[in-house]
Amino acid sequence: MTELFVSPLDKPLQKNVVAGMVLDNYVIASDFKDHQGTVNLYVLPEGEYQFYPTVLNPYLKYVEIRRGRFSVKAGETVYIGEVFLTQGCGPDPVVEVRDQQERDVSMAVAMRPEVGAMTVVKRLAYFDGSYVPEK
């Protein structure tokens, strides 16, 4: 089972987790019928954020993983994309960012009608390099 941990960019990754994203954690209720996944909505302070996959297996340690990034601006509602694990549960997870704004925002509005009144800006998350986890 793999999840993404989100932390502020200017702080060490693993000790400042502010949010998570479920990838192939099948004990979490899926919002989709054709794959395992969830729609997520975070309220975060303005700033730059990073995310990285972490496997929920205490005996497996990544040697090197790709780091994803996105930014948050105060008062803004931003769509950062669908973060999708195409290969996982091993030492070399493959994560992609896909644009599914129409689907995801409409699902978020269905779950939380207040979102419908917000102007959503699209600024997709991206990968900017690799990261060697702390031992």
Next chain:
Amino acid sequence: MKRVAWPIVALALTLLFWGPAASAFPNLYGPKKAKLPAPAGYGVVIASSGAPRNAWPG
């Protein structure tokens, strides 16, 4: 394998073959859980995340 590891292995096998049904727990970061409206200095982030029904073995 360390002695302390065996309870974890037993728990993992129990969950895998017998434990609670898949999708038994809610998403802690779903829209229903978010505290809106966002306070001053905060922004709202919408995203989705997921994987195929079987992402193993990676």
